């Protein structure tokens with residue numbers, strides 16, 4: 001009987017692994033897609049930050065061109081001053097030069113503002129890029145790990161199922177039937193350990209007398225609460 005209980009434990013372990021593999025085969029592709037989505041999201045946020053810097057620099061270059069054009073304009077007007085005939089014309093030229101100089105002052109202010117803002121943003125970007133790349137690396141690693149596991153799942157499953165067939169041959173048909181029925185009714189867990197008078201399937205207490213009988217391992221007992229097959233637990237056992 002002890003041998004049969006041991007085989008049932010092994011069978012449960014195999015079935016739990018098979019169940020997990022089946023679940024992973026269904027879940028991993030969606031999980032991988034979700035991670036890729038997250039990576040794309042981080043990339044987009046970072047790109048938006050980079051774009052802010054690019055906009056600032058584009059604006060600054062435009063102001064620099066405006067500044068230069070205004071300077072050229074002033075020179076042109078000054079070049080035409082000797083041709084001026086009337087005082088009115090002269091005043092008009094001076095006023096235009098004055099106006100252009102004011103504009104140049106304004107452009108210079110705007111250039112400095114953008115230079116300062118760009119410096120600040122560049123500093124922030126350094127830190128943000130570091131965080132972004134670290135996060136990306138972590139996610140890529142997780143994605144690769146899942147991809148690798150997914151690749152091996154079909155072969156792993158084949159191996160597990162072959163082992164299950166071998167093991168099932170050694171278990172008496174009626175016991176195996178009982179196990180299969182329980183497995184279906186009890187969410188894939190038919191055999192559980194009893195630890196400290198507690199069923200590890202439903203976490204309810206096992207009456208002391210029944211517990212003592214289970215510990216002997218001479219007969220197959222089931223949990224009075226969840227009907228699962230109960231196996232005595234000792235320190236050398238592994239969780240089923």
Ligand SMILES: [Zn+2]
Pocket residue numbers: 199200201202203204223224225226227228
């Ligand atoms: Zn139970």
